[in-house]
Amino acid sequence: MSSYVNRQILLASRPEGEPTAANFKLVEKPVPALNEGQVLVRHHYLSLDPYMRGRMNDSKSYAEPQPLNEVMIGGTVGEVVESKNPHFKAGDKVLGMGGWQEYTVVDANQRGVLQKVDTTHIPLSAYLGPVGMPGVTGWYGLVRIIEPKAGQTVVVSAASGAVGGVVGQLAKERGCRAVGIAGGPDKCRYVTEELGFDACIDYKQHRDLKSLSAALKEATPDGIDGYFENVGGMVLDAVMLRMNAFGRMAFCGMISGYNGEPIPMANPQMILVSRLKLQGFIVSEHMDAWPEALKELGTLVATGKLKYRETIANGIAEAPEAFLGLLKGKNFGKQLVKLV
Amino acid sequence: MSSYVNRQILLASRPEGEPTAANFKLVEKPVPALNEGQVLVRHHYLSLDPYMRGRMNDSKSYAEPQPLNEVMIGGTVGEVVESKNPHFKAGDKVLGMGGWQEYTVVDANQRGVLQKVDTTHIPLSAYLGPVGMPGVTGWYGLVRIIEPKAGQTVVVSAASGAVGGVVGQLAKERGCRAVGIAGGPDKCRYVTEELGFDACIDYKQHRDLKSLSAALKEATPDGIDGYFENVGGMVLDAVMLRMNAFGRMAFCGMISGYNGEPIPMANPQMILVSRLKLQGFIVSEHMDAWPEALKELGTLVATGKLKYRETIANGIAEAPEAFLGLLKGKNFGKQLVKLV
Numbered sequence: 076m077s078s079y080v081n082r083q084i085l086l087a088s089r090p091e092g093e094p095t096a097a098n099f100k101l102v103e104k105p106v107p108a109l110n111e112g113q114v115l116v117r118h119h120y121l122s123l124d125p126y127m128r129g130r131m132n133d134s135k136s137y138a139e140p141q142p143l144n145e146v147m148i149g150g151t152v153g154e155v156v157e158s159k160n161p162h163f164k165a166g167d168k169v170l171g172m173g174g175w176q177e178y179t180v181v182d183a184n185q186r187g188v189l190q191k192v193d194t195t196h197i198p199l200s201a202y203l204g205p206v207g208m209p210g211v212t213g214w215y216g217l218v219r220i221i222e223p224k225a226g227q228t229v230v231v232s233a234a235s236g237a238v239g240g241v242v243g244q245l246a247k248e249r250g251c252r253a254v255g256i257a258g259g260p261d262k263c264r265y266v267t268e269e270l271g272f273d274a275c276i277d278y279k280q281h282r283d284l285k286s287l288s289a290a291l292k293e294a295t296p297d298g299i300d301g302y303f304e305n306v307g308g309m310v311l312d313a314v315m316l317r318m319n320a321f322g323r324m325a326f327c328g329m330i331s332g333y334n335g336e337p338i339p340m341a342n343p344q345m346i347l348v349s350r351l352k353l354q355g356f357i358v359s360e361h362m363d364a365w366p367e368a369l370k371e372l373g374t375l376v377a378t379g380k381l382k383y384r385e386t387i388a389n390g391i392a393e394a395p396e397a398f399l400g401l402l403k404g405k406n407f408g409k410q411l412v413k414l415v
Numbered sequence: 416m417s418s419y420v421n422r423q424i425l426l427a428s429r430p431e432g433e434p435t436a437a438n439f440k441l442v443e444k445p446v447p448a449l450n451e452g453q454v455l456v457r458h459h460y461l462s463l464d465p466y467m468r469g470r471m472n473d474s475k476s477y478a479e480p481q482p483l484n485e486v487m488i489g490g491t492v493g494e495v496v497e498s499k500n501p502h503f504k505a506g507d508k509v510l511g512m513g514g515w516q517e518y519t520v521v522d523a524n525q526r527g528v529l530q531k532v533d534t535t536h537i538p539l540s541a542y543l544g545p546v547g548m549p550g551v552t553g554w555y556g557l558v559r560i561i562e563p564k565a566g567q568t569v570v571v572s573a574a575s576g577a578v579g580g581v582v583g584q585l586a587k588e589r590g591c592r593a594v595g596i597a598g599g600p601d602k603c604r605y606v607t608e609e610l611g612f613d614a615c616i617d618y619k620q621h622r623d624l625k626s627l628s629a630a631l632k633e634a635t636p637d638g639i640d641g642y643f644e645n646v647g648g649m650v651l652d653a654v655m656l657r658m659n660a661f662g663r664m665a666f667c668g669m670i671s672g673y674n675g676e677p678i679p680m681a682n683p684q685m686i687l688v689s690r691l692k693l694q695g696f697i698v699s700e701h702m703d704a705w706p707e708a709l710k711e712l713g714t715l716v717a718t719g720k721l722k723y724r725e726t727i728a729n730g731i732a733e734a735p736e737a738f739l740g741l742l743k744g745k746n747f748g749k750q751l752v753k754l755v
Binding site: 136137307311320326327328329332337338339340341342343344346347348349350351352353354355356357360 | 476477647651660666667668669672677678679680681682683684686687688689690691692693694695696697700
C-alpha cells in the first residue's frame with residue numbers, strides 16, 4: 076500500500092434521458108503498492124468528451140458500455156511519480172486513459188497504454204486537445220473522409236469545440252472556405268475572430284429549418300462540399316439540402332440524440348439526389364492515421380498557428396458538473412478537469 | 416419527308432403526387448427526311464425505368480426535368496432502317512436514348528449517342544437490362560461502393576427488379592450470402608429459386624418495423640455488410656439497424672419517396688454507431704466503369720449464368736400504363752415495351 080489517497084468518480088447508475096450528477100459517485104481509495112513493471116501516474120488533467128455520454132448507456136454502440144461502479148473512462152495527462160518499469164522514471168510526462176481519478180497504476184509493459192509526451196514546445200494539456208484525440212478526430216474526418224480541395228466549402232457543427240475548431244482551421248490551411256455552426260454570439264465571434272473561420276452561424280438564432288437554411292445559404296454562397304457532423308437533427312437536415320453534388324459528410328457525433336431523443340434525418344433522398352458520401356468513424360479505429368495527423372497538429376500548435384481554447388474545472392469532484400455542462404454546450408473549447 | 420409515321424409519347428403535365436395516364440399524351444408525327452450524317456432507327460424495345468419518375472417533377476435533382484410537351488426520355492434498342500452516315504448501315508442493331516417513340520433520327524456523328532450491339536450471343540433486349548444501364552447500375556453499386564468480400568452478407572431491395580436481380584447474382588458470384596427484399600410470394604420465390612439468392616423477404620408480409628426487423632434478422636444471421644438501396648422508408652430503417660460495423664450502403668433509388676412522400680431515415684445515429692459508409696450514385700456519371708462492368712455482365716448473360724426476366728408491354732400506346740405499373744411494382748423483372 077502506498078501513502079497516496081486516490082479520489083475517483085464512479086458511474087453509480089445509468090441515466091434515464093438526460094444524465095444528472097446523481098449518476099456519478101465520488102469515492103476515495105488508497106493507491107496500491109506497485110508491482111514489477113508498474114508505474115504510478117499522478118494525473119494533471121482529465122479530458123471530458125461527448126463520447127462518454129454514449130458509454131453511460133447500456134445500449135448497442137461501437138464500444139462496450141461503461142461498467143457500473145467502476146471508474147469512468149477518460150483520457151488523462153500527468154506525471155510519473157513512482158516507477159517499477161525501466162521505460163519510465165519519476166518526472167516523465169505521460170498520456171494515458173487514466174479515467175476520472177487522481178492517480179492510476181499502469182501496467183506499463185503493455186504497449187501503448189502509457190505514452191511519454193514532450194512538453195518543450197507543446198503544453199501538457201494540449202495532448203488531450205488539439206494534439207490528442209480531439210485533434211486527430213478533426214484531422215481524420217477532414218483529411219481522410221471529406222478530402223477537401225482548395226476552393227471548396229467545408230462546414231463544421233460544434234465549431235467552437237475541441238474537434239470543430241481543428242476542422243475549420245485545417246480546412247483553412249488547405250485553402251477552403253470554412254464555415255462554423257455554434258451556439259451563441261460569443262462562440263461565433265471566437266470561431267471567426269480567433270480561429271479564423273470565414274463565417275459562423277449561431278444556431279440558437281434559428282429555431283426552424285427555413286431560417287437556418289437561409290443563414291446557411293448566405294454563409295455558403297457556393298454550396299457545401301464537405302460537412303463535419305457533430306450534432307445531428309435540424310442542423311444536419313439544413314446542411315444536407317445545401318450540399319453540392321459529390322459532397323462528403325464525416326459523421327463524428329450526433330450530440331442532439333445522446334439522451335435517446337429521436338433525431339430522424341428528414342431527407343435521405345438527398346444522398347441520392349446529390350450523390351453524397353456519408354461516413355461514420357471512430358478515430359481510435361484508425362491508429363495508422365495518428366502519426367501523420369499528430370505531426371501536422373503538433374507542428375501547428377508548437378508554432379502557434381493552430382488556436383484552441385480550454386475550459387478548465389478544478390478538482391476531480393467538479394468533473395460530473397463539468398461533464399453535464401459540456402453536454403449542454405456550456406464549455407468553450409476543450410473541457411478539462413485540472414487535478415493538481 | 417420520309418414515308419414513316421412516328422408515334423410518340425409526350426409528357427403532357429407534371430404529376431401532383433402519384434402520376435396518372437393523363438400526364439402523358441400520344442401523338443403522331445411524320446419522320447423527317449435524313450440529312451447527311453443522320454441515321455433513322457426503328458425501335459424494337461423501349462426501356463421503362465424508375466428514374467423516369469424523378470424526371471417528371473420540376474424539382475432539384477441530379478438531372479434536368481423532362482421538358483413538357485416533348486418526347487419522354489428513355490433507353491431504346493432497335494435497327495437502323497436508313498443511314499446517311501458511313502459508320503452505320505441498314506440492319507445494324509443499335510442501342511441509344513431514343514425515348515418513348517417508335518423511331519428516332521439520330522445525328523450519329525456525335526460520339527456515343529448510338530452504339531452498335533452484337534446480338535450473336537446476347538438478345539437485343541438484354542442491352543436494356545442486364546447488359547445495359549440496369550446491369551451496370553447493379554454492378555457499380557455492388558463492386559465499387561459495397562466492395563463485397565467472400566463470406567459477407569449483401570442485401571438488396573427491389574430484388575426481383577432489373578437492377579436488384581443483378582446485384583444479388585453478382586454478390587453470389589463473389590462468394591457472398593445474398594438476401595433480397597421484394598413484394599409478394601411470387602417475386603420472392605423467383606429471387607431464391609431462379610436467381611439463386613440465399614433468402615428473400617416479402618416486405619408486404621411486414622407492416623411494421625418490428626416485424627420486418629425480425630424477418631431480416633432471421634435471413635441475415637451474421638448481420639449485413641452491404642446494402643443496395645432501391646426503395647427507402649421502413650426497409651432502409653430496418654436494414655440500418657442490422658448493419659455490421661463498417662458496412663457499406665449504395666444508394667441507387669428511393670422509390671418509396673418518388674411521389675413526394677416524406678421518407679425520413681429514423682436512425683441516422685447508426686451511421687456513427689456502426690461506422691457506416693452511405694453513398695449515392697448515378698451510373699451515367701461513372702462511364703469509366705462501364706467497360707469492365709459490361710465485360711463481366713455480357714459474359715455472364717451469354718453463358719446463361721446471369722438470369723433475368725422481362726415484363727413486356729406491346730406497342731407504344733401501352734407505355735404509360737406499363738410505366739405506372741412499374742412504379743407500383745406490378746412488373747416482374749425488367750419492364751420493356753415492344754415496338755415491332
